Amino acid sequence: MTATEVPAPDDTRTPGGNPLGFGRMLRKEDARFLRGQGRYVDDVVLPGMLHGAVLRSPYAHARLVSIDTSAAEAHPRVKAVITGQTLESLNLAWMPTLSGDVTAVLATDKVRFQGQEVAFVIAEDEYSARDALELIDVEYDPLPAVVDAKHALDPDAPVIRDDLEGRTDNHIYDWEAGDAQACEEAFAKADVVVSEDIIYPRVHPAPMETCGSVAHMDKVTGKLTVWTTTQAPHAHRTVYALVAGLPEHKIQIISPDIGGGFGNKVGIYPGYVLSIVGSIVTGAPVKWMEDRSENLMSTSFARDYHMHGDIAATKEGKILALRVNVLADHGAFNGVAQPTKFPAGFFHIFTGSYDYPAAHCKVTAVYTNKALGGVAYACSFRITEAVYLVERMVDCLAFELKMDPAELRMKNLLRPEQFPYTSPTGWEYDSGDYPRALSEAMRIAGYDDLRREQAERRAAAESDPSVPLMGIGLSFFTEGVGAGPRKHMDILGLGMADGCELRLHPTGKAQLRLSVQTQGQGHETTFAQIVSHVLGIPPEDVEVLHGDTDNTPFGLGTYGSRSTPVSGAAAAVAAQRVKDKARLIAATSLECSVDDLEWEHGRWFVKGDPTKGQTMAEIAMAAHSSLELPEGVEGHLDASVVYNPPNLTYPFGAYICVVDVDRQTGVVKVRRFIAVDDCGPRINPMIVEGQIHGGLADGVGMALMEVIAFDKEGNNLGGSFMDYLLPTSLECPSWELGMTVTPSPHHPIGTKGVGESATVGSPAAVVNAVLDALQIRAADMPFTPAMTWRALQGRPMRPDLAIE
Amino acid sequence: MQVPAPFEYERAASVDEAVALLARHGPEARLVAGGHSLLPMMKLRLARPEMLIDINDLSDLDYIRTEGDEIAIGAMTRHAGVLDSAVLAEHYRIFAEAERVIADPIVRNRGTVGGSLCQADPSEDLSAVFSALRGTAVIRSESGSRNVEMRQFHTGPYETAVGAAEMLVEVRLPIRPNSGSAYEKVERRAGDWSIAAAGAFVQLDGEGRIADLGIGLAAVGADHFTCEEAEDALRGGTPSEEAIARAAAICAEGCQPQADQRGPVDYKRHLVGVLVARALTRSAARARGEAA
Numbered sequence A: 001m002t003a004t005e006v007p008a009p010d011d012t013r014t015p016g017g018n019p020l021g022f023g024r025m026l027r028k029e030d031a032r033f034l035r036g037q038g039r040y041v042d043d044v045v046l047p048g049m050l051h052g053a054v055l056r057s058p059y060a061h062a063r064l065v066s067i068d069t070s071a072a073e074a075h076p077r078v079k080a081v082i083t084g085q086t087l088e089s090l091n092l093a094w095m096p097t098l099s100g101d102v103t104a105v106l107a108t109d110k111v112r113f114q115g116q117e118v119a120f121v122i123a124e125d126e127y128s129a130r131d132a133l134e135l136i137d138v139e140y141d142p143l144p145a146v147v148d149a150k151h152a153l154d155p156d157a158p159v160i161r162d163d164l165e166g167r168t169d170n171h172i173y174d175w176e177a178g179d180a181q182a183c184e185e186a187f188a189k190a191d192v193v194v195s196e197d198i199i200y201p202r203v204h205p206a207p208m209e210t211c212g213s214v215a216h217m218d219k220v221t222g223k224l225t226v227w228t229t230t231q232a233p234h235a236h237r238t239v240y241a242l243v244a245g246l247p248e249h250k251i252q253i254i255s256p257d258i259g260g261g262f263g264n265k266v267g268i269y270p271g272y273v274l275s276i277v278g279s280i281v282t283g284a285p286v287k288w289m290e291d292r293s294e295n296l297m298s299t300s301f302a303r304d305y306h307m308h309g310d311i312a313a314t315k316e317g318k319i320l321a322l323r324v325n326v327l328a329d330h331g332a333f334n335g336v337a338q339p340t341k342f343p344a345g346f347f348h349i350f351t352g353s354y355d356y357p358a359a360h361c362k363v364t365a366v367y368t369n370k371a372l373g374g375v376a377y378a379c380s381f382r383i384t385e386a387v388y389l390v391e392r393m394v395d396c397l398a399f400e401l402k403m404d405p406a407e408l409r410m411k412n413l414l415r416p417e418q419f420p421y422t423s424p425t426g427w428e429y430d431s432g433d434y435p436r437a438l439s440e441a442m443r444i445a446g447y448d449d450l451r452r453e454q455a456e457r458r459a460a461a462e463s464d465p466s467v468p469l470m471g472i473g474l475s476f477f478t479e480g481v482g483a484g485p486r487k488h489m490d491i492l493g494l495g496m497a498d499g500c501e502l503r504l505h506p507t508g509k510a511q512l513r514l515s516v517q518t519q520g521q522g523h524e525t526t527f528a529q530i531v532s533h534v535l536g537i538p539p540e541d542v543e544v545l546h547g548d549t550d551n552t553p554f555g556l557g558t559y560g561s562r563s564t565p566v567s568g569a570a571a572a573v574a575a576q577r578v579k580d581k582a583r584l585i586a587a588t589s590l591e592c593s594v595d596d597l598e599w600e601h602g603r604w605f606v607k608g609d610p611t612k613g614q615t616m617a618e619i620a621m622a623a624h625s626s627l628e629l630p631e632g633v634e635g636h637l638d639a640s641v642v643y644n645p646p647n648l649t650y651p652f653g654a655y656i657c658v659v660d661v662d663r664q665t666g667v668v669k670v671r672r673f674i675a676v677d678d679c680g681p682r683i684n685p686m687i688v689e690g691q692i693h694g695g696l697a698d699g700v701g702m703a704l705m706e707v708i709a710f711d712k713e714g715n716n717l718g719g720s721f722m723d724y725l726l727p728t729s730l731e732c733p734s735w736e737l738g739m740t741v742t743p744s745p746h747h748p749i750g751t752k753g754v755g756e757s758a759t760v761g762s763p764a765a766v767v768n769a770v771l772d773a774l775q776i777r778a779a780d781m782p783f784t785p786a787m788t789w790r791a792l793q794g795r796p797m798r799p800d801l802a803i804e
Numbered sequence B: 001m002q003v004p005a006p007f008e009y010e011r012a013a014s015v016d017e018a019v020a021l022l023a024r025h026g027p028e029a030r031l032v033a034g035g036h037s038l039l040p041m042m043k044l045r046l047a048r049p050e051m052l053i054d055i056n057d058l059s060d061l062d063y064i065r066t067e068g069d070e071i072a073i074g075a076m077t078r079h080a081g082v083l084d085s086a087v088l089a090e091h092y093r094i095f096a097e098a099e100r101v102i103a104d105p106i107v108r109n110r111g112t113v114g115g116s117l118c119q120a121d122p123s124e125d126l127s128a129v130f131s132a133l134r135g136t137a138v139i140r141s142e143s144g145s146r147n148v149e150m151r152q153f154h155t156g157p158y159e160t161a162v163g164a165a166e167m168l169v170e171v172r173l174p175i176r177p178n179s180g181s182a183y184e185k186v187e188r189r190a191g192d193w194s195i196a197a198a199g200a201f202v203q204l205d206g207e208g209r210i211a212d213l214g215i216g217l218a219a220v221g222a223d224h225f226t227c228e229e230a231e232d233a234l235r236g237g238t239p240s241e242e243a244i245a246r247a248a249a250i251c252a253e254g255c256q257p258q259a260d261q262r263g264p265v266d267y268k269r270h271l272v273g274v275l276v277a278r279a280l281t282r283s284a285a286r287a288r289g290e291a292a
Helices: A070-074 A084-089 A126-133 A180-189 A233-244 A270-282 A292-298 A383-401 A405-412 A434-445 A447-461 A523-535 A563-590 A616-623 A685-704 A757-774 A785-792 B015-028 B038-043 B079-084 B086-091 B093-099 B105-110 B113-119 B125-133 B228-234 B241-254 B265-287
Strands: A050-056 A062-068 A078-083 A094-096 A102-104 A117-123 A137-142 A171-178 A192-203 A212-218 A223-228 A251-254 A286-289 A302-313 A319-329 A358-366 A469-478 A498-504 A510-514 A542-545 A597-600 A603-606 A609-615 A637-643 A652-662 A667-678 A736-739 B008-011 B029-032 B051-054 B064-067 B070-074 B136-141 B144-149 B154-156 B167-174 B179-187 B194-204 B210-218
Touching: A050 A126, A050 A270, A050 A292, A062 A084, A062 A117, A070 A078, A078 A084, A078 A126, A078 A270, A117 A126, A117 A270, A171 A180, A180 A302, A180 A319, A180 A358, A192 A383, A212 A270, A223 A233, A223 A270, A233 A251, A233 A270, A270 A286, A302 A383, A319 A383, A383 A405, A383 A469, A383 A757, A405 A434, A405 A469, A434 A447, A434 A469, A434 A652, A434 A667, A434 A736, A447 A469, A469 A757, A498 A563, A498 A616, A510 A523, A510 A563, A523 A542, A523 A563, A563 A597, A563 A603, A563 A609, A563 A616, A563 A637, A597 A609, A609 A616, A616 A637, A652 A757, A667 A685, A667 A757, A667 A785, A685 A757, A757 A785, A785 B265, B015 B029, B015 B051, B015 B136, B015 B167, B029 B038, B064 B086, B070 B086, B070 B113, B079 B093, B079 B105, B079 B113, B086 B093, B093 B125, B093 B179, B093 B194, B113 B125, B113 B167, B125 B167, B125 B179, B125 B194, B125 B210, B179 B265, B194 B265, B210 B228, B210 B241, B210 B265, B228 B241, B241 B265
Parallel strands: A050 A286, A223 A251, A319 A358, A510 A542, A667 A736, B008 B051, B029 B051
Antiparallel strands: A050 A117, A062 A137, A078 A117, A094 A102, A171 A358, A192 A302, A212 A223, A212 A286, A302 A319, A469 A652, A498 A510, A498 A637, A597 A603, A603 A609, A652 A667, B064 B070, B070 B167, B136 B144, B136 B167, B179 B194, B194 B210
16 A cells, blocks of 8 residues: 555445445444443442542642551441551562652652542442541641652752652752763854743643542452453553462453543552452452542643753754653652653653754653653653754744745655655654645635735724734644554553453354453444444444453553554454455355455455455355364454554644634634544544544643642642543634545554644644744743733733743 | 542422521521532532432522512522623613623523522622622511511621521612613633622713612621722712722732632732722713713
8 A cells, every 4th residue: 555545435335224344333342332321440349349539638748757547447338447557568668760760649658749649438329438538636847848859859859758768969860861062063054043941831631531540459369350430451460460469360350341531540449459458358349439639639640841942043944953852740759651661651752743854852851740651641652842942943943934834844844755754863754745734724714815815804903902812723733643653662661562352152143352442442342343344244233342351362551542553553464364364264165276366345255256255254154164274274253363564654734723812811712623644544533533623632731721730838739620621612612524545565554643632732733722822932822811911911821830 | 539428318309498498407408599508518418417408390490570669570580691791781880891701601500689689609709799789688487577688688708697497588779760780700711709899880970970889898807898988089080090990909908818829818809909990980970871
């Protein structure tokens, strides 16, 4: 398949009215979700089940002096109270993070962020568990908190991690990529250099369903079953085995229906471990389900990058180099979930979608008295931060050159003939036609008319301050998704490859077992369509099984938009193997040579005699019959695959946002948003569009309202949905979507993954639009009315600190 | 799951029964109507009433009607009822404009006028509206009923003139001919509490001068949700751009907003000025019978 060839849509309809393969169809899972029949972790109720609740620290930084649990233990419905001391005796007070650090399960020496877990109560019902939390008496000795990342490395900053031997400061790591020397030379030659400080503030994935687990240790069989909110059930099983020393074959992780993940459900949280310990201690199943505030305050945050960018260019606007220094706020424990070799994730893809030879980045990570996390919220391993950086810097350059930002981008975009393209920081972009995508977005937007309208509006606004200012913002993004390959990418030593098993039953109905775990993306539909596309059997005849480690093959799970690029490929390869085997069996049944068989969708037939052939269902029955099969062909019809991706896939897109800003009040209204995405062929265009809609809303949210700030004492100021604002339909325009299709040359069906594209690409477009309206080069998001008004006043505020 | 501390529950079938239950259970008893403020606070354990008296059966307090030259609004009228009221649409556009930006439809279907006023949140939009309109609260107890001016109703944040064994049953408003009203609010997102909000009514005499007016302010620490100094400055004059700007400036100076994540003090004061001016300008235009 070449980079411009697009598979023709299959118009055949199945008996169920669905496309035979790719195309729009209703989601199979919605039949249960729309009836309220989804089964989430909190729907799991087991006989004799107990309920856990976590006591959390009110302080951001304090020494634990004493904990008195006697009153809580005396509560008539309380079964047990677990503290850090209890866990220390089991050697479980600390657990490893996914990034070479340790984190406290329950605090033993100090608390290091507000909301940190201090004690765990297990009671007969959730009300009593919560009531008993108030009966625990904890004495704290408050310490000064490190809140501002910019001061975390000050010589007099309190040392947060004095639990680590020899620790004298809050420095975690320095990491760099690219060529500093080449950058230096390019900057020396440049006509124009623009520098800017850019904060991508701390935000939270905030899935609709919070995190939780139900653990049941069967004392007789020694089997541990955990129903839990995880995007990566197999990885969780292995980590429990490694950390707690439990035998892996006696651990079953069940990830039932998941109400959104966005990265929030990758990590292992103390609550999960505590439900397991609780079940071991009490001998009964223990449920722990966090509330909204707990989710917002203590589980994986996202972003929190303080960036300084320098961009160099000729006066004609040809970009020569980009460099960036990042101060990364990792919170109190280094708990980011990145592939091992990439402590800053894929941030060094920050050169973006443009053609220039020199780039360099340096990332310094620090501890602060905040919750841990750091890869979450649909960021594609920090590509969101990277895209935001480069797309803001390009706009800063356009501002200085007084050049139209679309023209500047068009002048510098990679050209189609440059693919596969190796970026200055070492990424090999697989395929793309960037100018085509940008032209398409500008066509849909009516870009020239918008600029004309803007000029008229600006003229009118000069005499009338109530005339809203109009802004037009662009962003162009390139993503890299679908991690591995396994030789370059692993998490905790587990290579990033995923398994898949496809079995056709005798009647031709299929089961597909996946290692990845849907959180709402529609895997049960999309993966059935992949099998349908290859085998020509109706998608309603393919049952997709996932989320239960006892019944699915090993793999690393769903995050970083990796399901379709990795497991989608595995499913396609498995289906292809079944199709190949079916051909051998059909040739035996039809008593002809394999070479005489020709394929039409769902059926092998004899060349020249289309009436003589067998459908997949007939072949499946034959495969299970007494038919004598040729040597080397086993009975039954199945295949199993472990797919090790040869490279990432590189979806891309061009976004244009139009805003109106009331400069008297600072209120920003998103008037239009045009999104042209290229994720290769679209398996189910409806699902793709839904993913994009969600991501665009995320982008509007981050650009205009979402932020977790902290006050001087380290109090979390985003601990509820009245404080941490997610956008509603009223803040979102009716999205205008377009597409181009550039298949990935190395993926079996050319698909690239789209789950995170819009979240990655859209924030910069909204921010660029707001700043274009204000005619200001730079200010930090989120553009709440106050932030916007203060930026317009020339007195911008920092988004990460409390407003004073 | 967030769960409240233990509490007792009773359901009142009449106003008499509700006030009798209040009298019996004392100051640790609370009435619950829509519950959209009280229940979240209880779940966060910021409110811990020992007894909840549910008054959702008191549908006889759900009305909006004209009585002579007054409008009477029952305490159990839901926000959605206020938003849809033809009576209020005819006399006071301010209500629909304020209600449209209060929370969301789900909350408006349950939350009540009485509950909102008695919760006495400093950011409550209806408190600013009734203060602007100089309404009168009707409060019942076992011994009878008494009236309190809305501008005396709120005695502090989350505090009202309603005693422990009393219940707000109605709010009354004078009908004002030749008047117009409006509400302006800026929020970070639909459904958020306001950063600042301003409501107004303007009543004109035959010469186009301001015979009477009212200003309401929410979320900015204004005494009794209003600014009488600004009203006095405008009363009797014409609603010119300059006069309105002067009054708006007085409001901006006179209020006492606090910095929080919704904005710093300088911005909130600035916003008060902008919103008061817009609300007064639109009210005056409506009083003149002009569109919008």
